[in-house]
Structures are given as structure tokens and as C-alpha cells.
Amino acid sequence: MGGRAAIYARFSSHNQRGESIEIQVEKSRAYCAENDLRVVATYCDFAQTGTNTDRAEFQRMMADAKRGLFDFVVIYKVTRIMRNRDEMAMARIMLRRCRVEILYAGEDISDGSAGVLQLGMLEVLAEYESALDGERIRDGIQKNAERCMANGCVRYGWDIVDGRYVVNEEEAAAIRLGVRMVLSGKSVADVVRAWEPYRTKRGGKWRFQTVRRILMRRENGGEYRYAGVVVPGGMPAIVPMDDEERVIRMLEDSHRPRAKTEAWDFPLTGKLYDGRDGGLMTGTSGTGKSGRPYHYYRCRSCGRTVRRDVVEKRVADAVREALGSADSRERIARMLADAEEERADEKPLSETVKGELAKIETAFSNIWAAIESGIAPPGGKERIDALKQRQALLKDELRTAEALEAARLDYDRALFWLEGMAAAEVDDAQLLRTFVARVVLGGPDDDDGLRVAFTFDDSAGLGDNPSLLGDHAELTGDYAAIPREMSEVAAAFGKTVLREVDEAEFLKSIPSLRRQCGDRAVLRSMHFFAENRRAVAEKEALEKGNFEKFRQLVIASGRSSAMYLQNVYTGVNPEKQDMSVALALAESILDGRGAVRVHGGGFAGTIQAFVPNDMLSYFKTTMESVLGKDACHVLTIRPAGGVVLLA
DSSP: OOEEEEEEEEEOTTTOOTHHHHHHHHHHHHHHHHTTEEEEEEEEEESOOSSOSOOHHHHHHHHHHHTTOOSEEEESSHHHHOSOHHHHHHHHHHHHHTTOEEEESSSOOOSHHHHHHHHHHHHHHHHHHHHHHHHHHHHHHHHHHHTTOOTTOOOTTEEEETTEEEEOHHHHHHHHHHHHHHHTTOOHHHHHHHTTTSOOTTSOOOOHHHHHHHHTOGGGGTOEEETTEEETTSSOOSSOHHHHHHHHHHHHHHTOOOOOOOOOOOTTTTTEEETTTOOBEEEEEEEOTTSOEEEEEEETTTOOEEEHHHHHHHHHHHHHHHHTSHHHHHHHHHHHHHHHHHTTTSOOHHHHHHHHHHHHHHHHHHHHHHHHTTOOOTTHHHHHHHHHHHHHHHHHHHHHHHHHHHTOOOHHHHHHHHHHHHTTOSOHHHHHHHHEEEEEEEETTEEEEEEEEETTOOGGGGTTOGGGSSTTGGGHHHHHHHHHHHHHHHHTTTOSSGGGSOHHHHHHTHHHHHHHHOHHHHHHHHHHHHHHHHHHHHHHHHHTTOHHHHHHHHHHHHHHIIIIIOOSSOSSSTTOOHHHHHHHHHHHHHTTSSEEEEETTOSSSEEEEEOOGGGHHHHHHHHHHHHOTTOOOOOOOOSSOOOOOOO
């Protein structure tokens, strides 16, 4: 056979010993010797599950495969590389793209179609074995539940002693108080206030939903419930079951789901402007005399209204007319293809999601190990349920991410997609969200006029409409004022730009600069000097791996932009503060984690948020619930920044 080979070995902690690694490597080396293969690298993952690819040595092996360091990967058995069929298939495809073939030292795989079938069956068996492990975990939990064991499930109102529940009298007193209050007609909110002297198991403050959930537990009346097992009287009661059942009925009745108000989508929100006074037009709804609902866009400045269906149809027709041009479609296709090319070296979002899934798999493995050892797993059923919910959400995210990554647009595919859009194969709302940057309705001399700026047009293509050079045309004065005021400060020292001015001299001259240039110019100059130092410090923090310092610097930079540079909202229309709302909302959601700041030129642009991975889905959903669909974009940061090419 001949060629360069890499050996990969793995063992999982719950049912194997470290020596199995040595056996795998020894067998694989013997196989290489028999087949005239030169071993150039060995990769070993210790105590790692085979149900995912997010393993350090596996990832290192895949990276080396892309570099062309070997021609074959030798593995002892199928189960050693992967125990999930889908992941196995993906790994094999990835390796084949690198012209690397997988060989099995401990499996006799036939050549041709029979070998394909044989390999497929082995992969199915590997996945079956993994599923059995899950069943063993569930069986252990089930047996403990049948004996009314706590299974490590911590509940407010009880302590766990020798694996069983014992009433915690201090916590039980709070539950009894809450039950009495509800039975007397008090609300859950009243109970929350009454529980202020008490603390949760973790020492935290009470939340409405947590208190409500505790009050509605049948466990309060002594009914044991875990892993589908229900045993009346299976645990010590805190209140009589009759009282508990009355509380449940009362709270269920007071918490009936209310009819949802029909939500209407206004895809031109934030894009439609009144050409007569420049006011932003936003979507709103009302009811006519007949009771029939109607929907329209209203100008925030003058109150002018236009029917939603009328203006959206006109703009959609303009989009389709633009897409009807072969030149436009080709230009957009090139833009999309170029963007995809730039993203080619970025770390896929799917890898991040797989990393999160791997952590959950590790947690399940730890629970299994605890049960096998006769130790109740920490968190019990609630912990397992939470892990399953998180796992399901991540799997959905993974499918979406992989679908998007698999469907990367090349020029031809983009062109085909655009031709379909031009042929009216998508609805108007999608066209407006995708291709419309800005719409100006009418003007001083033309109430019915309509001017549309497209997302695929640059400023050069809008020369006939200078008012449509982007979403921020009315903010030109605000943007221009920043460098102008800094230049005025520099001119006071006989300099052209502020970077030529000594900061110490600037600080000594602030009293005279205030009189000569104004307070805002002074504040913006102070931001300039401080920001230059922060940028250097941010770079150093990242180079040293000190993300916490980097995070604090980002926060300081954003606050300086808001306070001193003053580029968060325009003074022309102070009632409109989209970015201020976005910043406040993001800061509230993050609650001390991550960082957020104004990004770019400001005034009406974007904010930048650094969000922990475990908060990403919640952050995006919450932001878009306020700001609108697709308002929040998840970006991947390259491991390296800009590159200077030297001749």
C-alpha cells in the first residue's frame, strides 16, 4: 500500500481504562508496518465521548489533514473515531476532501460495495452502543425513583439525607406561609414580597415565576414525582394535599393564557422617510368606524400617513424592476460570491455549537458515572431536564448553522436565486428586507414620488439622488461636525490634525479652548486622546489572553463615545434614539456579562455586543423582539486581523 499515516486513538472514561489507548496505538502501528505505511503523527483523546467531534486531538488531526501532512488515518475500530452515524459521515467527508482515507486496524473491511455496506453497519452498531449507554443511565435513575430516592434533585423545602428527602423546617415555613396567603385570596406577587426575608437554596432573591412554580408543586402535599414515577405519600408532606390541590386550582385559574394580539410585520420600518420634512415613518395599526383593522405608516414629525399595502407594493415593484436587469443580478451575485470567499477561512458557527453540545455530553457522562458508582447525580431530574432542553435547542441551532454553511453561495447559485426572486417567487416582505436600504416618499414638490436606495447600490450608483446615499443621509452634518471640531482644536495649536497636538498641552489649555472652540469640541478631543490609549491597551490585552481587561476597555470606550464623543443620537431629532434604546436593552440583557458599545460612526448606525456563547440565543431573540426581525446579526471573528503585504 505505502504512504504517510496518522494514528488516532480514543477512550471514554466511563467504561474503559487508559491502557486501551496503548493497545489501540500498538495494533494500529502493527497494521501500518504490515501495509508499508510510514507513521508521521499520533493523536490520542483521553476520557472523551465519541458522540461528537469537539475533541482536542481529533480537531488537531483534522487541521493537520487540511495541511496535507498525511495520506491515511489509521484507527483501531470504527467506535474509536465516532459513535454517531451523522458525525461519522461528516468526519469521513471532511477527510476525503483533504484526500485522506480512513483505515481500520481492528476491522476487516472488504473492498467495493460490500465494504461500504459493512462499514455502514459498523457505524450503526457504534451508534446503537452509544444509545445503550443512555438507556443504562435512564434505568439507574428509574430504579432510584421507584424507591423514592432524591436522585440528587434539590428541592426548596427539603434537605437530602442519605439519599432521601427530609423537611427543612425554615424553608417549609415559607411554603406554608405562601399556601395560607393564596388560600386567603392573596396573589403570587404578595407572596413574593412576603418571602423577601427568605432566600433561595442558592442564596438568591425570589422571582415571580419561581415562587409560583414552588406553590404549585404536588410535592408540597407529599407526592413524590421524578422521572415519570409518581408515588402519593412518597416523601414527607409540608402542607395537607387538599390545601395544595386548592392552591393549584386557584393559581391555574388566575393564570389562564390570554388571547394574543395579532402582530403585524412592517418591513419598511426604519427605512421609510417622508420626503417633505425628512421624518421617519413607522408602522402602526388602527380600527375604522366599521371595526375593520387597517395598517399604515405614520411620519413621526408631521403625522402624515400612507397605507401599508400601497407603499409596500410600490417599493416591491421597484425592487423587482431592479432585479429584472441582468446587470443588477450579476453585480449582486458577484458581491455575494466575494462575501462568501472572505468568510471561507472563518471558524464556522457550527463548530462553536458543537463545542457547547460536547459539554452537555460530558455532563451526561458524569451523571452516568455517578449512578454507576451509587452516587446520586447532582441536580437530579431537574438538571437532566435542563440539559435535554438546552441540548434540543443547540441541535436546532446546529442544523441551521450546518445548512447555512453547506449552502454557501457561489456566483452561479446566487444568480439562479436572484432570477427566482425577480420572477416573483418570493413575497414582497422578503424582498423589502433583503434589498431595500432606504425609501423616500414624495418630496417638497412631489407628494406621490418614490425614491428607493437598494442595499446592492454604492454611492456612485446614486449620484442623481444625493439624498439617498445611505440610511444616514440626514446625519451628514452630525458626522462632519466631529472631525471639524477636532480640527478646530488642532488649529488652536497651529496644527492640522489633533494627533499632532501634545495631550499635556491640550489639558493645560482647556479653559481657553472652551471659549474658542466650545465645550463639545473639547469633550470630543478628550475622547480622541483617551481612545488612542485604549486601542493600544485593547490590543495588548488580547495578545496576552486577558479577555476580562479587554471587556472592561470595550465598555469604557463605549461610555466615552456616548458621554464625550456624543455620537449615539442626533440633536436634530432627539426624540428618535434607536441606538440608545439598543444599547440600554443589550446592557440590561447582558447584566454584567460581555460588553456592548456604539460601533462605527454612530448616530444611527449599529452597536457592537460581545455576548457569552451560553447567552447567544437568548440575547438575539430578546433584542429582535424589541428591535425587529433580523436586527441582530451574529458575527464570527477571525483568529487573525488585517495583514500587511510587503513587496
